[in-house]
Amino acid sequence: MKPQIEIVTGDITTLPVDVIVNAANPSLLGGGGVDGAIHRAAGPALLEACKVVRQQQGECAPGHAVITLAGNLPAKAVIHTVGPVWQGGDHQEARILEEAYRNSLALAAANNYRTIAFPAISTGVYGFPRAAAAEIAIRTISDYLTRRPLPERVYCVCYDEENARLYQRLLTQQGNDT
């Protein structure tokens, strides 16, 4: 199956997809950036759901992902994944970022979701260089979609135009390579 990746500029909380991905921190109890925006838009039910997961499973390790309800969001569910904190590049950051994307896609598929939206995981407070993170995102998602029936469509949500152009360039390059 051909990869179905679409680049979107804007606020991930507004998207009417099956599942949106949160760039969470290991506590799962909310934070700033996209995490804060998702919790604000979803309402208190999301934090309650995260607390239940936290009680059952403890913290979420970098590269792992968990799923909850979506509260007031237009999405049906939220997948919370923890990206790597950038520490210069020789602390498995690339591998952990790939895992965060792959585990999120696998969790969406396991729940029979067809459409999923990702933010640019780790590129805010966690400091992962944007170009390298975008390359990993596009490559990992594309590899996954090539080999699996679900999800059917993935939206990469960029908060600003500059990041969206970066993603678009990578996607076009990759399309030309295959």
Ligand code: ADP
């Ligand atoms: P991390 O801790 O994983 O770095 P951040 O939330 O700090 O997570 O940033 C991740 C990315 O999400 C950044 O590129 C940031 O610009 C982007 N972002 C912030 N708010 C939103 C939003 N509402 N929708 C989509 N992307 C967002």
